Amino acid sequence: MILTGAGISKESGLDTFRDAEGIWAKVRLEDVATPEAFHRDPGMVHEFYNARRAQLRQANVVPNAAHLALARLEREWPGEVTLITQNVDDLHDRAGSQSLIHMHGQLTKARCPTCNLVSPWPGALTIASQCPGCHFEGLRPHIVWFGEVPMGLRRIYTALDEASLFVSIGTSGSVYPAAGLVAYALEKGVERTVELNLEPSDGSRLFDERRYGPATEVVPAWVDALLA
Numbered sequence: 001m002i003l004t005g006a007g008i009s010k011e012s013g014l015d016t017f018r019d020a021e022g023i024w025a026k027v028r029l030e031d032v033a034t035p036e037a038f039h040r041d042p043g044m045v046h047e048f049y050n051a052r053r054a055q056l057r058q059a060n061v062v063p064n065a066a067h068l069a070l071a072r073l074e075r076e077w078p079g080e081v082t083l084i085t086q087n088v089d090d091l092h093d094r095a096g097s098q099s100l101i102h103m104h105g106q107l108t109k110a111r112c113p114t115c116n117l118v119s120p121w122p123g124a125l126t127i128a129s130q131c132p133g134c135h136f137e138g139l140r141p142h143i144v145w146f147g148e149v150p151m152g153l154r155r156i157y158t159a160l161d162e163a164s165l166f167v168s169i170g171t172s173g174s175v176y177p178a179a180g181l182v183a184y185a186l187e188k189g190v191e192r193t194v195e196l197n198l199e200p201s202d203g204s205r206l207f208d209e210r211r212y213g214p215a216t217e218v219v220p221a222w223v224d225a226l227l228a
């Protein structure tokens with residue numbers, strides 16, 4: 001089981017959340033990443049996600065060596081590899097990871113609050129964006145906001161019940177329930193826990209092995225060592 005956070009996409013040019021120049025240093029989470037914010041000012045929330053969606057489409061924003069190393073691990077590892085990401089970017093998808101759960105949603109999709117249809121939506125959303133299914137006007141980003149239940153939790157906890165190895169990559173370990181997955185894995189008897197990050201996360205004491213440095217260096221080196 002591999003859990004990734006914003007740190008793995010940093011060297012692809014996408015901001016993290018809690019670093020000094022991170023997203024939450026520029027905009028208040030309460031204004032753009034909660035259902036109340038969307039109800040209060042949908043235009044502002046759309047603007048926030050439209051800007052991040054547009055950034056994702058820039059030619060220089062591509063999967064980096066860490067994303068590619070995880071896709072290679074999935075191809076070459078004799079057992080099951082399940083990748084859970086908190087990231088809403090599509091860099092793991094574009095790197096070729098197959099067994100992938102976007103537990104906080106996906107920037108490249110829109111969801112209809114009326115009929116729940118999820119549609120690919122690479123472009124900008126507005127308050128007039130119509131659902132391709134039921135034509136309701138008022139699509140929302142297919143994102144899990146604070147106070148909303150993350151996606152794929154049943155699949156995640158079921159996979160964790162059987163996991164022998166839990167790896168946390170590029171996450172500060174500050175958002176739950178994602179940050180609680182390593183403790184859940186340990187409770188279920190996972191044999192080994194590994195943290196690959198720029199610096200120790202909030203839960204670093206729960207990890208048997210810890211390697212610190214930029215993801216594009218630390219992750220490929222760790223994958224090479226594991227496959228060897």
Ligand code: BV8
Nearest residue numbers: 005006007016017018086146147170171172175176198215
């Ligand atoms: C829920 C989508 C109920 C939006 C996101 C009080 C205590 C505990 C919990 C709570 C509480 N009050 C409220 C809560 C619950 C709340 C929560 O945890 N709040 C926190 C702030 C305290 N959680 C929720 O609301 C969740 N829902 O609880 O529902 C429930 C739960 C279970 C079952 C039933 C009901 C919903 C949370 C999802 C919110 N949506 N994202 C968007 O993206 O716009 S969360 C957001 O934070 C992102 O998804 C992000 O991925 C996530 C975590 O952040 P990180 O990925 O870790 O990024 P961060 O910047 O923090 O860290 C980056 C790390 O990378 C750093 O460690 C850095 O050192 C490292 N790094 C930097 N550069 C590099 C690097 N590493 C390697 N290489 C580099 N180059």
